[in-house]
Amino acid sequence: MGAFFALGLFQGAVYGLLAVGIVLVYKAKRVFNFAQGEFGGVAAFTSFALVVGAGLPYWVGIVGGLAAAVAMGLIVERVIVRPLESASRTIMLVALVGVALFTIAIIVLLGQPIPRVMPPLVQGTGLNILGAGILPQQLILLAVLAVLAAAMAWFFKTDLGLAVLASSQDTRAAQVVGISPHAIARLVWGMAALIGGIAGLLYAPVGIFTPGFMTLTMLVPAFAAAVLGGMTSLPGAFVGGIAIGVVQNLGIYWLGQQLKVPGAAELGVFALLMLVLLIRPQGLLGGAN
Amino acid sequence: MTRKRTTLALLAAALLILPACGQYDGVHDEFEAAGGENPGLGGEDATGTEGTADGTDGTGTTGTDDGNTDEDAASGGGGNDNGDAGNGDTTGVTADTITIGIHAPLTGAAPLKQESFETGKDLYWQYGNGGGPVEIHGRTVETVFADDQYRPSTARQVCQTMAEEQKAFALIGAGGTDQIQACAQYAAGENVPYLSTGVTETGMGSLDTYFAASMTYKQQVPILADYIKNELGVTDASKVAAVVTNTPNFDDAADGFTDAFDGAEVFRPDKNERGSSAAGNLCTGTVKNYDVVFVLTSPTFYLEMAAASGCRPQYVGVGVSMGLDQVASTGCSAASSTEGARFFNPTPAFADANEYDPDFLAAADAAGITPDDVTWMMWGQSKVLHQMLDKAGEDLDRGAFLDAVAGSSFSTGVFPDLNYKNGPFGATQVSVLRNVCDGGGHYETDFAFVNSF
Numbered sequence: 131m132g133a134f135f136a137l138g139l140f141q142g143a144v145y146g147l148l149a150v151g152i153v154l155v156y157k158a159k160r161v162f163n164f165a166q167g168e169f170g171g172v173a174a175f176t177s178f179a180l181v182v183g184a185g186l187p188y189w190v191g192i193v194g195g196l197a198a199a200v201a202m203g204l205i206v207e208r209v210i211v212r213p214l215e216s217a218s219r220t221i222m223l224v225a226l227v228g229v230a231l232f233t234i235a236i237i238v239l240l241g242q243p244i245p246r247v248m249p250p251l252v253q254g255t256g257l258n259i260l261g262a263g264i265l266p267q268q269l270i271l272l273a274v275l276a277v278l279a280a281a282m283a284w285f286f287k288t289d290l291g292l293a294v295l296a297s298s299q300d301t302r303a304a305q306v307v308g309i310s311p312h313a314i315a316r317l318v319w320g321m322a323a324l325i326g327g328i329a330g331l332l333y334a335p336v337g338i339f340t341p342g343f344m345t346l347t348m349l350v351p352a353f354a355a356a357v358l359g360g361m362t363s364l365p366g367a368f369v370g371g372i373a374i375g376v377v378q379n380l381g382i383y384w385l386g387q388q389l390k391v392p393g394a395a396e397l398g399v400f401a402l403l404m405l406v407l408l409i410r411p412q413g414l415l416g417g418a419n
Numbered sequence: 420m421t422r423k424r425t426t427l428a429l430l431a432a433a434l435l436i437l438p439a440c441g442q443y444d445g446v447h448d449e450f451e452a453a454g455g456e457n458p459g460l461g462g463e464d465a466t467g468t469e470g471t472a473d474g475t476d477g478t479g480t481t482g483t484d485d486g487n488t489d490e491d492a493a494s495g496g497g498g499n500d501n502g503d504a505g506n507g508d509t510t511g512v513t514a515d516t517i518t519i520g521i522h523a524p525l526t527g528a529a530p531l532k533q534e535s536f537e538t539g540k541d542l543y544w545q546y547g548n549g550g551g552p553v554e555i556h557g558r559t560v561e562t563v564f565a566d567d568q569y570r571p572s573t574a575r576q577v578c579q580t581m582a583e584e585q586k587a588f589a590l591i592g593a594g595g596t597d598q599i600q601a602c603a604q605y606a607a608g609e610n611v612p613y614l615s616t617g618v619t620e621t622g623m624g625s626l627d628t629y630f631a632a633s634m635t636y637k638q639q640v641p642i643l644a645d646y647i648k649n650e651l652g653v654t655d656a657s658k659v660a661a662v663v664t665n666t667p668n669f670d671d672a673a674d675g676f677t678d679a680f681d682g683a684e685v686f687r688p689d690k691n692e693r694g695s696s697a698a699g700n701l702c703t704g705t706v707k708n709y710d711v712v713f714v715l716t717s718p719t720f721y722l723e724m725a726a727a728s729g730c731r732p733q734y735v736g737v738g739v740s741m742g743l744d745q746v747a748s749t750g751c752s753a754a755s756s757t758e759g760a761r762f763f764n765p766t767p768a769f770a771d772a773n774e775y776d777p778d779f780l781a782a783a784d785a786a787g788i789t790p791d792d793v794t795w796m797m798w799g800q801s802k803v804l805h806q807m808l809d810k811a812g813e814d815l816d817r818g819a820f821l822d823a824v825a826g827s828s829f830s831t832g833v834f835p836d837l838n839y840k841n842g843p844f845g846a847t848q849v850s851v852l853r854n855v856c857d858g859g860g861h862y863e864t865d866f867a868f869v870n871s872f
Binding site: 242262378379386 | 525526532533665686687688689691692693694695696698699700702703704705718719722723726727728729730745746749752753
């Protein structure tokens with residue numbers, strides 16, 4: 131059981147990283163960003179092309195991958211989000227789902243839908259943590275998640291962070307005091323894409339990756355993590371991600387393997403979400419409003 | 420008001436029925452003379468020149484154009500389970516061509532290379548006759564292809580499209596158990612011949628139009644158990660585990676494995692679980708809990724599980740997509756996590772193709788393509804189909820084809836020897852491939868065409 135707990139902890143770190151990006155966009159723009167996973171997908175594939183395909187140094191792959199993710203974030207903001215700013219939230223949501231699917235299609239076209247392996251940032255054999263073999267890459271992932279969640283929480287206490295919050299609450303009023311909504315939007319989407327890119331780059335070397343790997347397998351648990359954490363709380367996204375990962379894997383062990391319940395992972399997550407939202411509707415670390 | 424509606428309904432019904440009752444004599448004959456046909460009703464010409472409803476003429480009569488058919492292959496069977504010989508359904512057959520539909524997953528959890536399919540689907544038919552096109556009783560073969568996206572619902576849909584809109588005479592499933600099952604069931608409902616590599620037997624044995632071109636999982640599992648005991652030397656069931664995706668289509672394989680290895684631990688992860696979670700069962704830290712792990716999952720699940728495992732047990736398995744070099748090379752890229760894995764496969768390894776059929780590489784040369792294991796697999800499956808079509812005779816229709824194949828034997832030297840005397844699961848051999856990580860990762864042949872260990 132300890133092994134499943136440990137595996138869940140590190141799997142939850144990926145959910146948490148994606149959830150931090152989702153919460154950032156939601157907190158700043160009140161938009162459910164279904165394209166968040168593909169920021170990671172674009173970063174991973176770009177980095178793979180540079181490091182494995184072109185044989186460039188690893189740091190070039192990281193910089194290139196993150197640059198591609200940020201570029202995608204800025205393009206999405208300019209081409210999709212800004213023109214739809216006054217549209218309903220449903221239209222925006224569908225448009226962002228479309229962005230994710232379109233991106234996956236492009237990656238499939240360019241890179242073939244075959245599984246790939248990205249070399250890890252740090253080589254090394256697995257460490258025995260509670261009976262699970264944990265790679266150094268996974269330890270880095272967890273550490274980065276903690277640092278990013280803390281940094282983002284701190285960011286919203288800075289002048290720039292407050293400007294983002296002001297813009298999200300009343301764009302017109304923010305403009306009156308000299309805050310440019312377009313600059314804020316670029317900043318938010320660029321930061322979200324950067325966080326998504328980091329998640330993709332750190333997660334790709336842990337196992338194998340295929341086009342759509344972040345959206346198809348990671349995005350739904352990440353949304354659950356964001357909701358669990360309170361949707362507007364960045365530390366909440368961190369805690370939510372870890373909780374979802376752990377409950378998913380313990381569900382597999384207890385419900386799936388011991389009690390032979392089908393759909394154990396989803397059942398565990400669903401039960402956790404229901405329980406938390408019944409007891410604390412604003413989420414684990416969400417505000418009272 | 421009600422009476423008025425009833426009267427109107429009766430009148431409408433009468434209007435529909437009366438014209439049918441009042442058809443003049445000879446109208447149907449004139450319709451047929453003008454080239455019309457009604458396969459649903461049959462008729463005087465609804466018998467083929469080969470094969471009869473009781474199967475008495477189910478013997479093979481011809482060899483193949485490329486000389487690959489040995490005497491054994493031409494030996495006939497006596498079975499005709501279908502009873503619809505020469506049913507007049509010539510969909511996809513013209514004087515010059517036969518159209519075949521192929522489906523495979525190009526996207527999804529078991530993705531196969533698109534270029535390999537694009538080049539491989541026609542390689543045998545266009546270049547299999549000494550560098551020229553294969554002819555079967557004066558006809559060449561054309562293929563249509565569809566991506567089933569590793570989804571059963573999509574597989575059924577694309578099979579319907581290929582059979583009904585693109586007029587495929589027969590359908591071929593290249594991989595993916597649930598997809599093959601979905602398409603096979605559609606094909607049986609429409610009386611379309613369907614050939615695939617062997618997968619599950621669940622819901623397939625009663626399908627009149629289905630033929631497995633390699634051993635099913637259920638057939639392979641007892642041989643695999645003997646392989647583990649006699650070749651790998653592991654007889655202690657507590658040192659053996661099975662990771663089998665929790666789908667009813669794998670129940671027969673899982674049950675067969677526990678029958679052979681009583682006491683072996685069986686893990687049944689759900690389809691949407693991640694392979695990395697299953698890794699928690701296989702090792703304690705870097706120490707392996709089992710010496711041998713039987714894997715029957717999607718390739719991506721297997722690769723994730725192997726990559727995330729802190730230890731390196733001996734992976735073994737059955738199937739088709741697990742034996743693809745893409746799986747071997749990906750596993751090798753992930754810290755050689757799959758090195759040494761052994762999988763049963765319909766064909767010997769692509770690396771050894773020249774040893775088993777030199778015509779394959781010659782055809783690839785003639786076509787100017789770079790062959791790979793997917794084209795090799797399709798080459799073998801095409802050879803099987805060639806022999807089947809050849810046996811169905813010149814007056815080809817779906818009934819004649821089904822009649823000719825049921826109860827007959829075929830031998831290609833690429834796929835296992837086939838004998839459909841006892842039903843659709845006619846394969847009798849497997850090949851064993853070993854994952855080698857030297858030179859980028861690929862499979863090599865440990866055993867070719869064996870039926871026991």
